[in-house]
Amino acid sequence: MQLTGAEIIIECLKEQGVDTVFGYPGGAILNVYDALYKYRDEIHHVLTSHEQGASHAADGYARATGKVGVCLATSGPGATNLVTGIATAQMDSVPIVAITANVGNSLLGKDSFQEVDIAGIVMPITKHSYIVKDIRQLADTIRKAFYIAKSGRPGPVLVDVTKDVTGALYEYQPRKPATVNRETSEIHNEDVETAIRMIQEAEKPFIFVGGGSVISGASKEITELAHRIQAPVCDSLMGKGAFSGEDPLYTGMLGMHGTKTSDLGVMECDLLIVLGARFSDRVTGNPQTFAKNAKILQIDIDAAEINKNVVVDAYVVGDIKETLRRILENLPSKEHPQWVSHIQEMKEKYPLSYDHTQLTGPYIIEKLYELTKGEAIITTEVGQNQMWAAQYYKYKYPRTLLTSGGLGTMGYGLGASIGAKMGRPDKTVVNIAGDGCFRMNMNEIATAVRCGKPLIQIVLNNHVLGMVRQWQTLFYGQRYSQTVLNDKVDFVKIAEGMGAEAMRITKIEEVEPALRHALSSEGPIVLDCWIDQDLSVFPMVPAGANIDEVFDEEDMKKDEQSV
Secondary structure (H helix, E strand, O other): OEEEHHHHHHHHHHHOOOOEEEEEOOHHHHHHHHHHHHOOOOOEEEEOOOHHHHHHHHHHHHHHHOOOEEEEEOOOHHHHOOHHHHHHHHHOOOOEEEEEEEOOHHHOOOOOOOOOOHHHHOHHHOOEEEEEOOHHHHHHHHHHHHHHHHOOOOOOEEEEEEHHHHHOEEEOOOOOOOOOOOOOOOOOHHHHHHHHHHHHHOOOEEEEEOHHHHHHOOHHHHHHHHHHHOOOEEEOOOOOOOOOOOOOOEEEEOOOOOOHHHHHHHHHOOEEEEEOOOOOHHHHOOOOOOOOOOEEEEEEOOHHHOOOOOOOOEEEEOOHHHHHHHHHHOOOOOOOHHHHHHHHHHHHHOOOOOOOOOOOHHHHHHHHHHHHOOOOEEEEOOOHHHHHHHHHOOOOOOOOEEOOOOOOOOOHHHHHHHHHHHHOOOOOEEEEEEHHHHHHHOOHHHHHHHHOOOEEEEEEEOOEOHHHHHHHHHHOOOOOOOOEOOOOOOHHHHHHHOOOEEEEEOOHHHHHHHHHHHHOOOOEEEEEEEOOOOOOOOOEOOOOOOHHHOEOHHHHHHHHHHO
């Protein structure tokens, strides 16, 4: 049948099972939006307040559902406003397809109004980028984009389409989406056998779970492995939920703001089994001394990650779930009672702790965990709010912590929470922000109100850029350069002005009633929680230091007393 290019785009989205898209219209993409009007009963469009919000919403939708997220933008500034969201998705291996429209073919390369080479701009931060100038290539390009986004190690793909192509007519033939199979071709038997032998020989094994474990859907296999060999388990920020935070073998996050048990335990273990983690500098500290007493076994779908940041002793390249399935087929049980007992003693000796005499971020997050029973989807911004959310909420399932791990994008969480709520309307969704991050994209509260779905926005408002101030306190002689937000911005009034309900919390006793009210609310609600500006995230490892140099406030007090 003869369809316009815009209609072909929508039909291709339907082929791929897309039910929701996020975007913002403009001149060059008007044909696509006109087609969306025709298909409005089949594909729901969420109009965000800014294109960056659309890209983060597509990202949040993808992380929460495991499906490909889709965002739309017009040419020029509309397209460039997607860039931060695309880079965020690339760093965290999130499958999104961004569809933009450019000026017509005859206007390309002439500095036309709102013309920009968006396919070229995003080339380093996508798995692939296309510009479609011929309608004959349009449908196949859209199909390739989805396949590339979700195959192998997932990531973002951009398809830019000239305006004349969106308006031209061409014959459309529907197709079923190409099947995406698990990557198994590089899983070699000898590598699996080596892995089994190393696990059997280990007396002090430790499992480190990264974001690839969530993407692979390997939670069941990881849990079986940990209990079969009695190995403690830590995770990265991106790996949270792949192994339950309530499991007795769980030791907490690893790295700069990881638990002392995880950081010290990894430095003591004799085998570190790394599942879908890329050895970020925030995890390893000094890579030359990371896990210095251990052999390292790395399992990852991406061969480029092997020996990239940390040299390993053995590896298996391939899908984690399938690799672990093959390992478990031939791996006998082995108990390590002394090792597990030692780790348990460390957990008791070095628990996470905070000041219970005043209102703090950890208290609010612990209370949120208690009231939601760990069943909510949590999105975060970046900084202290993010680390507290990682430390004090126990993630029982994968795809329940959505956060910008690799790029560290302030302003990510609110858009992502909208995407998560659209993708998982059955779940309670809470975005945890600092006041500095909330300012970045708080205009998306208007989007949340327009969507008309329950959504909780918690602002841990310390009137400073908290994590930067923490570094200025510890490493820059308390020179607080441009980190004090001493203005008169009122988040309650702003939220109410955009149509949301809002409450201010200044005391511990106000937290539980406010959270209970928010959890029963039928629309978006903002909780503006005022906390002290000098609260810090501990434990902490200084940048580039060995991770066994981890310290907390008690250590700092001891050091001060010894001087």
